[in-house]
Amino acid sequence: MQGNDIEQLTKLIAKLPALGARSARRIVLHLLKKKETSLLPLITALQNVADNIKKCPICGNFDTEEPCAICADTARDIETICVVQDVADLWAMERAGIYRGQYHVLGGILSALDGITPEDLNIESLFLRLNDRRVQEVILALPATIDGQITNHYLLSRLKEYPVKVTTLAQGLPLGGELDYMDDGTIQLALSARKEI
């Protein structure tokens, strides 16, 4: 009974991550009611992103500039490259606000289950970047999962050919983490990596 345009929009929104049919209907209704303050600005913002955002040819980040603002920022440390799975992880690192080096976005991790091989990822370009002999350290900031470890392993074996230090993020209890709520694996890790204080 609703117009076909509304149905079409609802279907597209329902397919976005974290959304379903019910939340899509709520969003569409909100947009219909707030045409001037919500629907039209959203169209403009989406159009701007569609027109202006490019993938950085160096690191794989998204930005309006090419190369991206991080790769182009001469104030940032050029000796360190932090390897992340996804642009979302790069954003998370930047929000943490402590890292001032370069990034390399793989666009995924190796996965036997999903059939993701090194050729499917943005890996070869990482090694090309290492030909710049100024790079001293590669930080592997991949997820602490089996697939993440497998990818770490693969990268480590390939990185041996280059004169760089390879590090990974520390594992243990998260900030504010209560033992009672931690899984066994995290407790085992935190215990075996315990430090003298």
Next chain:
Amino acid sequence: MQGNDIEQLTKLIAKLPALGARSARRIVLHLLKKKETSLLPLITALQNVADNIKKCPICGNFDTEEPCAICADTARDIETICVVQDVADLWAMERAGIYRGQYHVLGGILSALDGITPEDLNIESLFLRLNDRRVQEVILALPATIDGQITNHYLLSRLKEYPVKVTTLAQGLPLGGELDYMDDGTIQLALSARKEI
């Protein structure tokens, strides 16, 4: 570090109902990665809705046509008007697929707390519609809340002036509802409205 266009879009999406900063980032990233299959079709669908969807001057529904497809459908029963709070409720009634009459969307319900008075709602136009003497019944399908009951009460007192039957939706256990999970009020209602079988 992300482009300003991306930040702007993320902020707008985070303000949509049921979404927050984290889900907005996930959605923006998804749109960036799937430009051709997700971002561009979404822009087109939003633009179509912005261009084509109007509020029906008779019932308050949203549609591409004016009056809406429901009001214009001569096959639908013209003797019954179902009063709902919002277009979402109209959609829910239509999905149920059993009602074949007309609708009237109030655009809200009376609320002392939120300062919503009859003048803020699409109420007077309901009484204008009742001047069409073919209308026999007004179904009040407002939410089963205090504000819904107050609105029912107000509408009922006004509807007394018109020669129409006024009904409300039945209350009781929902389909598949287990007593153990029901609130006391629903159980009390269901018990006092019990029927002989």
